[in-house]
Amino acid sequence: MFTSRPLIAASAATAAVILLAACSGADGSDEGSKAQDDVRLAFLWEIEGESPVGLSDFQNGADLAIDEINEAGGIDGRQVTYTRVPASPLDPQASTAAFLKATNDEPAAMVGFLASGQAVAAKSALDRAQIPVIGIYEADDAVRFGNQGSEFSWALNGSGQGTSLAAVEFMTEDLGLTSLGLMGTNEAFGLGQIESSEAALDELGATSVGTVTYDPTATDLTQQVLAMKDADGVLNWGYPNPLAVQLKQFVENGLTIPTMTGASGPIVVNAGLATGKAIANFYSALPCNPGGTESAALQDFAAAYQEKYDASATNLAAQAYDAVYVAKKAIEEAGSDAGADVNEALAEISVAPEDGIVCSSGYQADGSHILNHEVNIARFHADGSSETVSTIQVPELPVAGE
Amino acid sequence: MSSRIAFPARLRPTAATAPVEVEHYRRRRVSLVLLMAVVAAFALPAMATSRSDAYQVNVWLLYSIAALGFYWMFCLGGKFAFSQAFLMGLGGFVSAAVTQGGERSFLWGVVVAVATTAALGAALGWVLRGCGEFYFALGTFAFVQLGSVYVQNNDWIGGQHGTQFGLAPPTIGDRVFLSDQDVFWLILAVLTVCMVAAALIERSPARRTALAARTNPLVSALSGVSVRTTPIMFLALGSALGGLSGAILAHWQGSVALTSYGPDLAIGILLMVMLGGTGSIWGPVIGAGVYVFLPTTLTGLEQYSEVVYGALLLICIVAAPSGIAGGVERVWRYLSRRLRRGRRSTDVAG
């Protein structure tokens, strides 16, 4: 039964929406490219609502940095503008397309890519575009320069190995634990972190009571929790949801041993996924902990963030903020906003707190293009507050391939 | 008349799923494919002016190959396989494993990838031979879950927990396809070959047999049609296209990660074929284009993009249940009939 009316109406509606979207999209990117005097940056991340994993923290943190820089006179007297292109961390194909779209404006540098897989998938595109991208992910082996990482990709956070090493070091040396249990998701993130934690355990002479993995979407970890009964501490490399399940089930089983995790920790605590007793002995190895810091600069950042967005600053926001300042310093050092020049400068620069950064005592690239070499250990309290109990320097990784 | 066939749920024939469209102009198909290939060869590079456009055109054409494979298994074979996205990834992993160390060439990798995915498709089809539509879909989904865990835990195929890097760029003889523009020619050539094959299949008795086996298994069996092997054949052929597309994609990008081939893409391939049209070999190509370019077009809407995307899909499905290709064809037929007769059609709804 063919009726043309709904079809025509639908086509018209579709055309209208697409036109609208195309126009609004064009508006957004034009602002940046029209003024030739401006220093252009590009951000590669989604914001809330654009996908199930989109968070606005990165954009907010970066925005705050841009505002501050522009108020203080910009970079070498030129105002900074940016375009944001949503790059999905879950779909490398779409993410590479987003990166390429961002290159149309020829920005001096980009900040973004929230998963190292995005940088790996975009390697050849990065090589050809010759614009540096400062990623906010923990670098795994693949993304290291000299291995499969592009000469133009940089990792702000440090490496997964570094995080594992610091976590194990804190558990064994500061907490004095000798037999640790390892948990993690049964996909790339968990498996990779477990592998490097096992290496760190070996190196530091601690013993492992067992390794268990679980599905990233698990809602029941009874078997995994039971396997941890003999440990005096647990490293759990997982996402916030199963981490919350584990913490609650520890309480149910009367386990009070410390749990250490990575960047998921603050999300579990801040979102209240686990509360009270469940987080009384909970630690997180982080590049940055704006929630419980003694650093004045980081506290100032957190206050400014709170004022502007009426939300507490997360480590993600702080890192995006720092990444913008790293880009600024590189552009200043290069004395040019040609991507290739900025990239060369990135290899040489040393960014210190007086340059505006708040998370680290300094960013300096190693041969693998990893910028940060510091891991903060945050300890959470039953009331949801946190404090940074230790800052651990991790050794630079040997240059991949050598 | 109610379009649902009054069988008990369990016995409902798979024909109730994909509508069977009658095609009129079969003979012109191959020439149309070649004509469109020539048009694409001139038009696409001219239209894709920016880097991101050129990249997305390549993704579109590669997804078209995989979607065409899905069209074969689903629209001709009558099997709704959830495995196509995973098999794309697997094609990349297999080819990466084969070409590792540089001893075997790109072509070797692709051939082994295609053979592996075809064999897996056939094996899946055989294991699940007795299953109805939804059961088959879930069976293939279970296979994907198992396969994913295997790939992530076995370095020889999955590299580093489901990511393989450092694949050599596509090379044929001395010709290395490096840039996106170079690779475009390779992909277009491969897609053209696949489309010609598809056009030939549309003309062949195999399609008739498949449709017969799907719409009335009992009668077909009684007429000597092998009801079981025909869908398995299309599953193998379709899965082969998945492997082919994935292998080229992996070599073009230099890496392959399992995360790219999860449930989102699996549902995406179904969307491509349903949106594009289940009744024509052009459906998958049109649908893949919509799938690749529509979200990019909507990015200006920021957080509303996902809602609008879903709403547009719903509008498309409601307005053109037989897909865009089907809708276009109906408009075309409607217009040509009006032109010819010069008066309102007397065709009664039926």
Add this chain to the structure above:
Amino acid sequence: MLRVDSLEVHYGSTHAVRGVSFELAEAGSLALLGANGAGKSSVLSALSRLVPSTGQVHLAGEDITRLPAERVTRAGLIHVPEGRRVFPSLSVHENLLMGLIARGSRSAEYAIDDVYDLFPPLRPLRRRSGYALSGGEAQMVAVGRGLLGAPNVMMVDEPSLGLSPLMTETVAEALITVSARTSLVVVEQNLQVATRICSDAIVLRAGEVVLRGSSADVLGSEDVVSSYLSA
């Protein structure tokens, strides 16, 4: 009770029913006769609005031409379809209960026990599932289910199809009993059965009415014989 004016049914380019008109009095009974493909079943499907049609249909003075199928049924024009169509996963008793939906708040002609009285073999089968019934048992369920809907007019499609002579007899007897109180339209290939159940008959050929009259007249007419032979 039922008045049909110039009913037309098209299937695509096929013109299945061409201007059929008839009237059925209260407690009247009408047999629709004709060869295979004459359009008998199409008339019933059109009246119960399973297929689109044009023309007017009045039931007890009410225009039901544009109502959807379920409303037509609820108005009391009950269609017992060809092939019985007993619900396989419902028990016999539950199948019969399905008939009550159509009755709504209209007054009941038959209660469920009356159906068991009308078809005694069904009583011991109350709990048996629909899929385990024989053809005759299924036909009894289908007719009983129709009766529970309190039909103003009940339309029965091919009641004797595929039944043994003995079973055909049982069903025919039951329908004769029913016809004393309820208007009936019966589509039937078997001339003898049809004319025994119904007082009047019309004969269709290629979708058109070619003959109408009392059953006895129609049975004696040569037109009937020829219409059955020349399909």
Add this chain to the structure above:
Amino acid sequence: MDKFIALTASGIAYGAVLTLVALGFLVLYNATGIVNFANGDLVTLGAYVGIWTTVDLGLPTIPSFLVTLALMAVVGLVLEALAYEPLRNQPALVAVMGTLAAAIILRGVIGIWQGSTPRALPSPVGDAVVHIGGAPIAGHRILIVVVSGIAVCLVGLLFTRTSFGRQLRALADDPTTTRLMGVRVRAAARISFVASAVLAGLGGLLIAPIGAVDLTFGFNLMITAFAAAILGGFGSLRGVVIASFVIGLLQALVGGYFLVGYSSVLGAVLLLAVLAVRPSGLFSMERSRL
């Protein structure tokens, strides 16, 4: 021994969760013949609405549950009107595509409303822990089993003892003849959309306190529940309940004793094995009965 009890309890609780999610599928599948891909996102929505009423509005447990389920009923109606009714006369798969698009819209709307940071829903029984045979079992898991049990019984009664239940089963058997019985097909579709949305919402409310809620929360549950529905021979209430518990116990016990870490794929292995030898599911040895 306490390990065995703990694992068994965990398997039973998971089975109850699966049953609850699978029930929504069943009701709708019976009435409309389609599988609702938006079911998972309805589970997510139920959880978020529960968080909204409990945490944001501060309602007590019972009112917040009732408000949530009432809102879910409205969502079910809207879903039916927008995504199903326009496609009712299309082939089943086209209607399924409609639910797929609806799922994307739903997820987008939840994303705009609630963002992507995971949220927590406190359990009505708090952190209570019950000790059975020396094994600690969370009070909330027991609550899940109890509520699912009640829901299953209610749905069972609805299907076998009421006219509406008969109508649903008749629709599943033969939609055309069901219309001839005077059954209002549109109304039946509406009611089943409402029922399945309410069941999904209840599932979301109950499962959310175990861990945390995010935008993909329901989708993953849906997939496993779907496997349970298929193992149980789609359409059979008893079969689905049994299959859900088989999957739950298999994952907990086999996964707990032999293959720690691989428990999530055991369901997939079982499904493939069953489909290979018994293509119409484990428990449909005869015509499935609800």
